[in-house]
Amino acid sequence: MLISTERSTAAISAAEAHSAHNYHPLPVVITSAEGAWMTDVEGRRYLDLLAGYSALNFGHGNRRLIDAAKAQLERVTLTSRAFHHDRFAEFCTELAALCGKDMVLPMNTGAEAIETAVKTARKWGYRIKGVPDGKAKIVVADNNFHGRTTTIISFSTDPEARADYGPYTPGFEIVPYGDLAALSAAVDEHTVAVLLEPIQGEAGVLVPPAGYLAGVRRLTAERNVLFIADEIQSGLGRTGRTFACEHEDVVPDMYVLGKALGGGVVPVSAVVASSEVLGVFRPGEHGSTFGGNPLACAVALEVIAILRTGEYQERAAELGEHLHRELGLLVGEGAVDAVRGRGLWAGVDIAPSRGTGRDVSERLLERGVLVKDTHGSTIRIAPPLVISKEDLDWGLDQLRAVLAG
Template identity: 70%
Template sequence: MIDDMLRTPEAIRDAERWTAHNYHPLPVVISSAEGCWLTDVDGRRYLDCLAGYSALNFGHRHPTLIAAAHAQLDRLTLTSRAFIHDQFADFCRELAELCGKDLVLPMNTGAEAVETGIKVARKWGYQVKGVAPGQANIVVAEGNFHGRTTTIVSFSTDSDARADFGPYTPGFTVVPYGDLAALTAAIDENTVAVLIEPIQGEQGVVVPPEGYLPGVRRVCTEQNVLFIADEIQSGLGRTGDTFACDHENVTPDMYLLGKALGGGIVPVSAVAANADVLGVLRPGQHGSTFGGNPLACAVATEVVRLLATGEFQRRSTELGARLHAGLRSLIGRGLVAVRGRGLWAGLDIDPTLMSGREACERLAERGVLAKDTHGATIRLAPPLVITEEEIDHAPPQLPAPLAG
C-alpha cells in the first residue's frame, strides 16, 4: 500500500507523535511544489487535485504572487490596524470593486470571515432592522460547512464537527439545503440574515437546484433580511465565474471570502458589503491584529488583479467542462454520480466497492492527490493553472473498476 512508497516513514510517525489528531492526512510527505505538481521527500511527483481546498486556485508558487510577497517581505510585514500602511487602501478598493461593493473588512481565516459576517448581521438587525435586543436569528442550511469555531459548529449538522463541543450558541435556524419553501417559512420578524454556501463544498460539491439562489435573493429582499454568501471555497474563479452566485446573476448583500484570496502564500479573508451593512461597525467593536497586514494585502491585491483579467474564470469554465466530461464517462463503472461546476467536482463512489478514503489512497499511489469526504465521496479541485493534458491525466488514475 501507500506506506511502502515512502522510504522515510519516520516523518509521518513524528507528525503523529507531536500533533493533535484533528486531521487524518494521507501518508504523503510533501517537500516542494510548482504549479499543479507536488514533490514528496523521496522525489515522487503528484498532480494536486485538491489545491488546498481552493486556497491554491492559482497553483503553487505563482510567479506574480511570489514576487509580490518577496518585494513586501523586504519592506514591511505588519503594523496592526493601529496604523495605516501603504498596501491597505489599494487592496480594499480593488477587492470592493471586484465584488461590486462599497466596503471591505479584511481578516485572516475563512472562519473569521464567517464570524465577522454573523456579528455584522446581528448588529445590522438591531440597529437598522429594529430587531428586539438579543432576539436576532440567522437561517442556515443543512450540510453546511462554514468553519469550526464554537459559534459556527453550533449550527453544523456534521456530527464530527459538532458533537461534544457544546453548550451551543443560540440564534440559528437550520433548514434543508436547496429547499426555498423551507427557508421562506423559517424567516420571521427576528431574522437578520440567510447564510448559505452557493455550492456546498465540504458536503461533496453539492450544487443547489436551478432557481434556488435567485429565490433566496428575492425572499431576502422581500423580508428585509441580509443574504450572506459564503464564497470562501466557491469564489474567486473556482466555478468558472468570479463568484458562484454569478452563474444565476445573483448578488448577495455580503460576500464572505478567503482561501484563494491569499494566493496559497498567506491566510487572507475578507467580508465585502455596502456601507449600509458594514457601516454599522464602529472602532473597537471588531478587529484583528493581523487582518489586512501589509504582506497579506500585497499578495491579495495581486490575486484580485489576476482575477480582474477574467483569464482564470475562462480557464475554469473551459477546462472544467473537459474534467466533468472525463469523469462522467466513468459513471456506471464504479462512480454513482458526478456533481460540480467549473474546476470543482464531487464524485460519489459505489460504497460497496471502496470508501472515499481508500480511493484517495489508491489515487495517491498513482500520483494524484485528492480528498475524500462523507464516506464514499471524493472532491476534485485542481489549480486553475492546470493544462488540458493534466486534466486528461487525472480521471484514468481512479482505481479499478472506476477507471477500467
C-alpha cells in the same frame, strides 16, 4: 501502503506522536510544489487535484504572487490596525470594486470571516432593522460547512464537527439546502440574515436546484433580510465565474471570501458589503491584529489583478466542462454513483463496489494523484486552475484505472 521509506515513515511517525490527531492526512510528506504538481521527500511527483480546498486556485508557487510577497517582505509585513499602511486602502478599494460593493472588513481565515459576517448581521439587525436586543436569528442550511469555531459548529449538522463541544450558541435556524419553501417559512420578523454556500463544498460539492439562489435573493430582499454568500471555497474563479452566485445573476448583500484570496501564500479573508451594512461598526467593536496586514494586502492585490483578466475564470469554465463530461462517463460505466459540481470542482460519489472514498484516495496516491475523501463515499476534485488539459486527462486516467481495478 505507498510510504515505506525511512525518511517518510519517520516524518509521519513524528507527526502522529507530537501533533493532535484532528486530521487524517494521506501518507505522503510534501517538500516542494510548482503549478499543479507536488513533490515528496523521496522526490516522487504527484498531481494535485485538491488545491488546498481551493486556496491554491492559481497554482503552487505562482510567480506573480511569490514576487508580490517577496517585494512586500523587504518593506513591511505588519503594522497592526493601530496605524495605516500604504497597501491597505488600495486593497480595500480594489476588492470592493471586484465585488461591486463599497466597503471591506479584512480578516485572516475563513472561519474568522464567517464569525465577522455573523456579528455584522446581528449588529445590522439591531441598529438598522430594529430587531429587539438578543432576538436576532440567522437562517442557515443543513450540511453546511462554514468553519469550526464554537459559534459556527453550533449550527452545523455534521456530528464530527459538532459532537462534544456544547453548550452551543443560540440564534440559528437550520433548513434543508435547496428548499426555498422551507427557507421562506423560517424567515420571520427577527431574522437578520440568511447564510448559505452557493455550492456546498465539504458536503460533497452539492449544487442547489436551478433558480434557488435567485429565489433566496428575491426572498431576502422582500423581507429586509441580508443574504450572506459564503464564497470562501466557491469564489474567485473556481466555478468558471469570479463568484458562484454569478451563475444565477445574483449579487448578495455580503460576500465572505477567503482561501484563494491569499493565493496559497498567506491566509487572507474578508467580508465585503455596502457601507450601510459594514458601516455599523465603530472603533473597538471588532478587530484582528493580523487582519489586513501589509503582506496579506500585497498578495491579495495581486490575486485581484489576476482575476481581473478573466483568464482563470474562462479556463475553469472550459476545463470544467471537459472534467464533468469525462466524469459523467464513469457514472454510465457503474464505477461512480453520481457526479456534481461546476467549473473545475467536482464531488464524485464512488460506487460501494469500488471501495470507500478513502480507499480510492489511497489508491490514487499510489498512482501519483492527490485527492481527498469526504463523508465516506465521496472524493472531491478541485485542481489548481493552472492545470493543463493533458495533466487533467492523465489524472482522470488514473482515476479510471483505480475504479476499474
